[in-house]
Amino acid sequence: MDTATCPQCHQPVNSQAVTCPHCRTQLKAYGHPGIPLHRASKEEYLCDSCTYHADDTCNFPQRPHAKVCTLYENIEESKLYSEKQRYANSFGATLRNWIKRNQALMLLLALLLICLLIALSTT
Ligand code: SF4
Ligand SMILES: [Zn+2]
Numbered sequence: 001m002d003t004a005t006c007p008q009c010h011q012p013v014n015s016q017a018v019t020c021p022h023c024r025t026q027l028k029a030y031g032h033p034g035i036p037l038h039r040a041s042k043e044e045y046l047c048d049s050c051t052y053h054a055d056d057t058c059n060f061p062q063r064p065h066a067k068v069c070t071l072y073e074n075i076e077e078s079k080l081y082s083e084k085q086r087y088a089n090s091f092g093a094t095l096r097n098w099i100k101r102n103q104a105l106m107l108l109l110a111l112l113l114i115c116l117l118i119a120l121s122t123t
Contacts, residue, residue, distance in 0.1 A: 007039045029070040038072035046072045 002015035008025040016033040019026050029035040040046045046066045051073040052058035060066065099106065 007041070035070055038069050040067045049075055051075045051078045 003012045004015040004017075004027075005011070006013050006020040006022060006025060006027065008020060009023040011020065011022040013020050013022070013027065018028045018031050018033055025039075026037060029037040038046055045064060046069050047053040047058070047064040050058070050066075050069070052071065053064055054075050058071070060069070060071070062069065066072070
């Protein structure tokens with residue numbers, strides 16, 4: 001079971017829970033476990049740290065003073081995520097380039113391996 005923490009009472013709750021079993025705070029939107037409902041802590045608004053506020057793509061009427069929001073995306077987290085993506089992409093590209101450059105070598109190694117297997121199976 002995946003656990004999450006209730007933003008209201010800070011008790012561990014099932015990440016699929018629609019409401020907190022301890023304090024009855026609503027955790028998910030529309031009663032659906034797959035739709036997270038984000039909640040601002042007391043003195044701030046969600047929009048202040050939201051990606052869609054920063055890039056001006058949000059057109060929800062509650063912006064910029066949203067206390068709860070289903071679409072909220074933390075700007076720091078998404079920055080981290082895209083950096084990780086970039087890193088993963090560049091690693092993949094490096095690997096692909098390496099394989100391309102060393103194709104002949106790889107082919108030779110594969111052939112050698114096949115010969116070895118044949119030799120082993122015939123003895
Ligand atoms: S998606 Fe929600 S939290 Fe983000 S800017 Fe719009 S209303 Fe604010
Ligand atoms: Zn709670």
